[in-house]
Amino acid sequence: MLSEITGRLRRKLPGRIWVEAGPVVLEVTVPFTLVETLPPVGEVVRLPVCLWIQEGTPELFGFADETSRETFRLLASLSGVGPRLALNLLAFFRPEELEEAVQREDIQALSRVPGIGPRRAERLCVELRGKLALQKKKTAPSPVYEEALLALKNLGFSAREAEEALAAVFTGEENLDELLRKALKHFSPG
Numbered sequence: 001m002l003s004e005i006t007g008r009l010r011r012k013l014p015g016r017i018w019v020e021a022g023p024v025v026l027e028v029t030v031p032f033t034l035v036e037t038l039p040p041v042g043e044v045v046r047l048p049v050c051l052w053i054q055e056g057t058p059e060l061f062g063f064a065d066e067t068s069r070e071t072f073r074l075l076a077s078l079s080g081v082g083p084r085l086a087l088n089l090l091a092f093f094r095p096e097e098l099e100e101a102v103q104r105e106d107i108q109a110l111s112r113v114p115g116i117g118p119r120r121a122e123r124l125c126v127e128l129r130g131k132l133a134l135q136k137k138k139t140a141p142s143p144v145y146e147e148a149l150l151a152l153k154n155l156g157f158s159a160r161e162a163e164e165a166l167a168a169v170f171t172g173e174e175n176l177d178e179l180l181r182k183a184l185k186h187f188s189p190g
Contacts, residue, residue: 009040017045031090048066078128080120102125107125148170148183161187165184166179
């Protein structure tokens, strides 16, 4: 499977670019907002990509970063969304903005995306609630966070349980002892 392409940018149009990768020129569908941020034609670009095959026809989609690609995969896999609508969503929202709109159930903001009316926006909120949180970068925010994560795993908590507890209590101001105390309180029912 293709994960990333690097090559010389040959041509740019809104929503579509051509990248020369070795002896091959690849046509890549991208969010229209991404085209504006790319270097000039002739420069080298590096893009995370997703190869989507629908009805026997392959199409290559490109993104600004891995988080956008993973969000695209999640969105495109939802019933009634597909790759075009997923790309429209990513053209209007960065992944973290989309997550925020879904959590706030901001039907009005989601409905501004072409192809998404109020009903589909409501359904997206229901289907995506909790799923987009899994798309966050898995990097630790600080060395204290990393140490706390390791300590919780050594205490027998799963990586997921430890990450959820730390995400709920971490502010960046705590030292290791304070952070562990808060995380352990998060696990206690009372």
